[in-house]
Amino acid sequence: MAIIIKRVDSCVEDDVQNGVMCGGCGIGTTKHTEPTPCRCGKTMEPFTFDFSRRIPGYVLIRCDCGKKIECSGFTNTCSCGRAYNWNGDELAPSDQWGEETGEYRSECYLGGSAFEQTAEQNVGYI
Ligand SMILES: [Zn+2]
Numbered sequence: 001m002a003i004i005i006k007r008v009d010s011c012v013e014d015d016v017q018n019g020v021m022c023g024g025c026g027i028g029t030t031k032h033t034e035p036t037p038c039r040c041g042k043t044m045e046p047f048t049f050d051f052s053r054r055i056p057g058y059v060l061i062r063c064d065c066g067k068k069i070e071c072s073g074f075t076n077t078c079s080c081g082r083a084y085n086w087n088g089d090e091l092a093p094s095d096q097w098g099e100e101t102g103e104y105r106s107e108c109y110l111g112g113s114a115f116e117q118t119a120e121q122n123v124g125y126i
């Protein structure tokens, strides 16, 4: 059985960042805070982004193989092949889960760069 190292409750993290937003095409970035020419020809004006978000809780466990795993999705697969659910309980062997087991992991790691991409790609954010 995996050893549960700690449990982290979900919480809301305030994350308000100053940036610029184009009123023409909706593109925004936090790389600039002064009016900046947009590639659509208009100007990105100063804008306050509210990236505040709910951070899901997770359970940090130590796999039988010795690796630490953050269980924050429905399936959390260790490199040794074992899989655990959100509560740190071991699941059936991963070869019964098909190709989908990796998806939740990547979704759970939204770093700063991911948010910049979101703002830039999210046309019509306002
Ligand atoms: Zn624009």
Ligand SMILES: [Zn+2]
Pocket: 063, 064, 065, 066, 067, 078, 079, 080, 081, 082
């Ligand atoms: Zn393992």
